[in-house]
Amino acid sequence: AQRVTQPEKLLSVFKGAPVELKCNYSYSGSPELFWYVQYSRQRLQLLLRHISRESIKGFTADLNKGETSFHLKKPFAQEEDSAMYYCALRPSGSARQLTFGSGTQLTVLP
């Protein structure tokens, strides 16, 4: 079975500082990895997915299969980045469900 671990429940950084939210996974096959974000009083929404190799709102994430990690990074944090971030994995094959990590609450201080 697959598992996603986000070791930090809470993370605070100052505005303009770099931020890295950690995500490690365990899965024997080739997974699809995602980052979801939930801003205050809003619904959960997709931030980015590894297969797209894109940068969204200045965030990037690289899948490291050797370290089984998919850390989310942003070089200069903004106050509007404060939110709950979830790392999620979808297994390869016919299974469609997402396995989520426990989430990291990011607070960007002024």
Place this chain on the structure above:
Amino acid sequence: KAGVTQTPRYLIKTRGQQVTLSCSPISGHRSVSWYQQTPGQGLQFLFEYFSETQRNKGNFPGRFSGRQFSNSRSEMNVSTLELGDSALYLCASSLGGRTLRHTEAFFGQGTRLTVV
């Protein structure tokens, strides 16, 4: 385009009762998945429906069931409610195919169920 709509938003039920939650997916989406979110267990997958058929199922007891209608709307039912069923229940819809565009999941705002 309207987003995923879940009704009701809040629900209070008594132990032993049953409850039905509803999810209307984005127009054109054929896949609907349900998740349970609790402080202790986080977000856990319940089941997925595609074209009125259950395609995947998570590790939940048989008291949790669902169905999908021909218009892709889905309902989730929980029978014989327990205190531990108190949670936020999220529904997500997607096109349901296998291409990149088809697998993106869009979430509703959830139904907050409290069992007393």
